[in-house]
Amino acid sequence: MAPALSTEKTGTAVVPQDAPAAVRLHHVHKSFGRPGAAQPVLDDITLDVRPGEFVCLLGASGCGKSTLLNLVAGLDRPTAGTIEVPGGRPALMFQEHALFPWLTAGRNIELALRLRGVPRAERRPEAERLLDLVRLGGSYRKRVHELSGGMRQRVALARALAQDSQLLLMDEPFAALDAITRDVLHHELTRIWSETSLSVLFVTHNVREAVRLAQRVVLLSSRPGRVAREWEVDIPQPRRIEDAAVADLSVEITEELRGEIRRHGQH
């Protein structure tokens, strides 16, 4: 069981020409704890995200959603199986904005640009462009604590975009926001996603959010996390969280999710 993790910039060579992928998980296992007494968290996850695709990973607590994202982000290694990210290090957004409070909004973005190797002279205009993209033009000098929760997540999104990665990983990024702000951010995210060639792997426990955003919803079972079922969502964008079609599919997926959760009460 030699874990062959390839998150380096390997180009398209590792992806077969017939089926390109933004990320490819192949029989991924992850356990925590000592060998022998290890707790499996993820069990045999095989999942592709196509270039430009928007996939939501859905699951109850303990399904290992965040663990899975950490593996894809390269912050942790799988116990077995392979993860291929042909586009290089993915960008990652957290539930908390994770902006650095000692820097202004603009400087947070510039730090990501700088670490990516963007020359000094180009950083400022690029940061301004990214702030405009998340509709925060003019907030360059704002301190993190001067921004509202929604604005902070938009700056965090701009910082993630500053990495110029082909893959954006999102770990329940809107879970701590109020409903209206979340609606607005759903709209912004789908707008930015449709304007770029970005692939998104979005983790949530909110079924409606998943159906509102995704082209494909992947339901994970809990303890250990396995791919339980997938749905293609062919409701045309822009969707609204109150749309009847969104509600109908949400009901169906929620039933399935409840079934997954109930199984754990039967032991």
Next chain:
Amino acid sequence: MASTDTTAKAKPDGHDLAGLEAGLDALDAVQVKRTPFTQVLLHKVLPPVSAVVLVLAVWKILVLAEVTDDYKLPDPSAVWHSLTELWVQGTLLDIVWTSVSRGLLGFAAALALGTPLGLLVARVRFVRAALGPILSGLQSLPSVAWVPAAVIWLGITDSAMYAVILLGAVPSIANGLVSGIDQVPPLYLRAGRTIGATGARGAWHILLPAALPGYLAGLKQGWAFSWRSLMAAELIASSPDLGLGLGQFLENSRTDSDMPGVLLGIFLILFVGIAIDLIVFSPLERRVLRTRGLATR
């Protein structure tokens, strides 16, 4: 998932949402206001001034009531007289500067030693296990306890003074940096790693700036320790060969049974300690906390 009336009325096109977004931003954004000057005067200057006036009044009343002999509790004006006398002699600033320059030089040396030591203790597990408990323990050791040892090793010299300052201040500064680094939220380090701040770049761009508030608190305490240890050293190891500092001035006044001089010495030591804190450390600390939205006042 609650759906809301406000969005139900909005059309699904981007233009309307942009307006909604602008409204949300305007409603939610934190307003940062500067306190007006009169407010600063009223809330920050007035209370300590009143406290000083009150202490002087009580003192004066005790003198007038003749609770004790004049040589034990002199009139406030006698202390003032000692001060003006020193000023006229031209020695006041010399005495203060002798001690302050020793204190600042010692503090600078403690800074240069304590910072790398703190980094080592915080980041190298073996060093932390070896030195961490000793550093914490040294903080509870009054640095005046080092004076006899320093005098035996180095004689009654400036070097002995600096040794005592270092032994007092280095542990505080190192410990401040260690706790500053320990309190860095792991989220910042993860976020840093995802944008490529690893290794030395991670330390420079993420770890050190994130640890700055704790480090500054350590510096502030380090200065207090430096100043206290220096005064103890000057009091105990006073010799005519060394320049006349505040500690020696205090000790000389005691041998002369000059109570106004003793009180003046105490006040000057207190004054310097407070002044350095107010001029150097408080503005620095306030600025760092304010830019991070952590300032409570």
